[in-house]
Amino acid sequence: MPSVTLSLNQRAALLSIVMLVVGLLIWEAAIPAQTLATELTEYERLMGLGQERAGVPPPSDVLAKAWEQLSDPFYDAGPNDKGIGIQIGYSIYRVLTGYILAALVAIPLGFLIGMSPIAYKALNPFIQVLRPISPLAWMPLALFIIQDSEASAIFVIFICSIWPMLINTAFGVAGVRTDWVNVARTHELGSLKTAFMVILPAAAPTIITGMRISIGIAWLVIVAAEMLVGGTGIGYYVWNEWNNLDLTSVIFSILMIGVVGMLLDSAFAFLQRAVAYAE
Amino acid sequence: MSKPFLSIERLTQQFPDGQGGTLTVFENATFGIEKGEFVCILGHSGCGKSTIMNILAGLAEPTSGVVKMDGYEVSGPSLDRGVVFQNYSLLPWLSALKNVTFGVHARYPDWSKTKVIEHAKTYLSMVGLEGDVVHRKPSQLSGGMRQRVSIARAFANHPKLLLLDEPFGALDALTRGTIQDELLKIWGGTEQTVFMITHDIDEAILLADRILLMSNGPHAQVAEAVEITIPRPRNRTEIVEHPNYYAIRNHLVQFLGKRSKELSGKAADKEDMSPEPVRIDKTGPSESDAESEPRLRAVND
Known part of the structure; x- marks a missing residue:
């Protein structure tokens, strides 16, 4: 028998597949079969017992649902019946809008805080008080002031993603080694050139780490925010399917939330590797 | 009297000593450097060599x-003032x-x-860095190669x-040793x-025209x-092999080992704090008397 040697990654992948299959089989086996309606008396049927009872669906149902949804992700059949692609698209749009606005505020402000000890000391108390506030706590205030649920959701994303970016940018900029700044000084670089040619690349790994944490938090928060504001988005979709008692769709959308979150995170992981440097 | 190319005049540096007073690191340092001259400065840690360097570089006041x-x-x-850190x-x-x-x-x-x-490649090749190696990041270079890059950057x-x-x-x-040779060559x-700070007496003798x-x-x-x-x-x-080598070296060792301590802590007692010029030359016949003197005292010119 020829001996097959697999690399560590291949063996790990094999193990993952085995665990997935075993897990799905256990799940499938644990769901009791529905009693068929024909075996019931008319009285039982009249009492509604013959109806499909809402229960946790077996994985085969979820897979079928996933196939059905993913083969036509962008259909739009009215306010409460849109394809998963459209719902996720709305969520990503909100996350990115709020997130980019937050980056536009947090990164320049973080630079300022990192470069000026007085700005750091002056702004630190505000940051420390505002940072631990749950982003959803802002929702009523946002709804009252902005008077628009869509913009309020974006504001919630903005407020939750600003802090990790702000703090990491300030930390990264403050931690740039004096030697590198001295190199800029002895080469007569102006402050703008120093910021872009020395401080930004030196602090980039820390800044990108903050951005990665922020996008993770933003994706966590958008689901909850959309459950509150309703209308569109993956969070609303989950809640809507719960109201429909369609647990198959709920489980499918939960998986989709995980997949999109993973993709967003790996995009930043890629960016992180691109700006990393070894001293 | 014509001024030298670089003149350092009555430079004094004080720091707060943490107890309300001031600590004078060095005072009234006065010396000049001529154009094209290679000057090394030798001294124990804490005498303010690096501070003088930072002041010359403009990084400190x-x-x-x-x-x-x-x-x-x-x-x-x-x-106009390049620095190799x-x-x-x-x-x-x-x-x-x-x-x-x-x-x-x-x-x-x-x-x-x-x-x-x-232009950059020319200077990198002067310190022996050519080919693919110039495209490597500093973390992929040895300490010696990194310092070569730094020297090339300054000379370029x-x-x-x-x-x-x-x-x-x-x-x-x-x-x-290798990089000292390259530095001499370039x-x-x-x-x-x-103007160079060093702790190494032999390095200073090899490279310098004058040692402060x-x-x-x-x-x-x-x-x-x-x-x-x-x-x-x-x-x-x-x-x-040169007859002056050990004479100079002994003088330097003597200074750093003994006289640098004797001189320390004394506040400046004279107006002009220019260093005392010392010339040791054993190649000329007139200097033969100095050889008998064990301490190799400074011979003023």
Whole structure:
């Protein structure tokens, strides 16, 4: 028998597949079969017992649902019946809008805080008080002031993603080694050139780490925010399917939330590797 | 009296000592450096060598005193004064070549991209870095190679004054020797004015035209300026044969080992704190008397 040697990654992948299959089989086996309606008396049927009872669906149902949804992700059949692609698209749009606005505020402000000890000391108390506030706590205030649920959701994303970016940018900029700044000084670089040619690349790994944490938090928060504001988005979709008692769709959308979150995170992981440097 | 190219006049540096008083690191340091001269400064840790270097580079401000270059007072950092730092100070996210072009581009903003790259490559090859190695990041280079890049970056900018802050301090003895030779080679072709800090007596004798000796801090002074009377080009294996080598070396060891302590802590007692010039030359017949003297006292010219 020829001996097959697999690399560590291949063996790990094999193990993952085995665990997935075993897990799905256990799940499938644990769901009791529905009693068929024909075996019931008319009285039982009249009492509604013959109806499909809402229960946790077996994985085969979820897979079928996933196939059905993913083969036509962008259909739009009215306010409460849109394809998963459209719902996720709305969520990503909100996350990115709020997130980019937050980056536009947090990164320049973080630079300022990192470069000026007085700005750091002056702004630190505000940051420390505002940072631990749950982003959803802002929702009523946002709804009252902005008077628009869509913009309020974006504001919630903005407020939750600003802090990790702000703090990491300030930390990264403050931690740039004096030697590198001295190199800029002895080469007569102006402050703008120093910021872009020395401080930004030196602090980039820390800044990108903050951005990665922020996008993770933003994706966590958008689901909850959309459950509150309703209308569109993956969070609303989950809640809507719960109201429909369609647990198959709920489980499918939960998986989709995980997949999109993973993709967003790996995009930043890629960016992180691109700006990393070894001293 | 004509002023030297670089003149340091009554430079004093004081720091708060943490108990409400002030600590005088050095005071009234006064010396000059001629154009094209290679000057080393020797002294124990804490005598303020690095502070003098930072003041010359424009990275620090003295408590009092002035530095004049070409007759103009120095203030703030400038491309006219290139610095090679002890820890190389290469930007780790740029390749070796880009670290040099970074400097060249800052010095000559009008040059075309190809000209900047050509110029940088020329200087990198002068310190023995050619081919693919110039595209590596500093983290992929050995300590010696990093310092070569740093030296190439400084020389490529043609500064009027080159400041070297213990450039070989972090290198092993063999690498140090090779790079010292390269430094001599690249310096020989440019007539660059160099001011260098070192802890290494042999290194100072090999490289310098003059060695400034500092007494210990606090209240350190630039006490002596020893002329190195060994003709160039010098070679590390041959200079030890020169009759002046051990005479100079003994004088330096004597100073650092004993007299630097005796002189320390004394407040300046005279107006002019210029270092006492010392010339030791055993090749001439008139100096034969000095040989009998065991301490090899300074012989004033």
